[in-house]
Amino acid sequence: MTLPISIIRTLQHATNRLVATQERANADSAIARLEAETLLSFVMRCTRSHLHTWPERLLDDAQAHWYSALIERRAAGEPLAYLTGQREFWSMALEVTRDTLIPRPETELLVELALQHIPTDSAWRLLDLGTGTGAIALALARERPSCHVIATDRSTAALAVARRNAATHGITNIEFRAGDWFAPLQDETLHIIISNPPYVSALDPRLTQTEIRFEPLSALASGTDGLDDIRAIAAAARQHLTEHAEGGWLLLEHGYDQGCAVAQMLRELGYAYVRNDQDMAGLDRVVSGRWT
């Protein structure tokens, strides 16, 4: 039995705990405070503004225990999205689990660029390879309701999460298929293929030393130069982008320092209209090319 503790004191303790941890040695206290509030509103099932309005409200025992366990996990580096089981993407709250990569804001660039190619009201067939939470497929399916989206992933656990996300958001124009890259596609063709594949070098120390160590390695690492999966996708996509007078686009997310290499790869494979686009931080993030 612990003494009841108020919201305001709980938040002070939690913020101090997060700022002080080794993992977050340089943690900005404003960010630590925001995270402490996000987790407390999750535990107390209320909004953050409720926390500010009722700072003297007491936590019950169960809430206090659950909260301190979550703060310890956060202090040990576990990403916030895994603690709350949720992350926002394209204004949709998506379920995330340890089986899925956590959707990143920069991946919205991939969606924006794809939408520029896909005419409104078209009945294009779209493919999202390695869908994870389903983030890209869901955003495209929602923005282009007359299109048919196929989303693949070799992880059936990830596909189960993606299916739940589609159901939660009432999105029905997506077909989920299990398998490695194009394996579930046979000889089907598509108007546009999009992917945020693994692209981190398997030797990158971030894989073991930063928060991304909590995410599935199979969704992050791809050979020594990080380009194994991008190479495989770019080569194989050509067989699936044929026979279309319009479309024929391949869009791939990649690492900030891979823009030149991936653009050159697409040109060598025979793609036309190859271009690089930058994310909001001004870093090369997406390569596009058209198979004609």
Ligand code: GLN
């Ligand atoms: N953007 C992620 C990171 O660098 C990597 C995601 C990926 O490999 N697709 O943390």
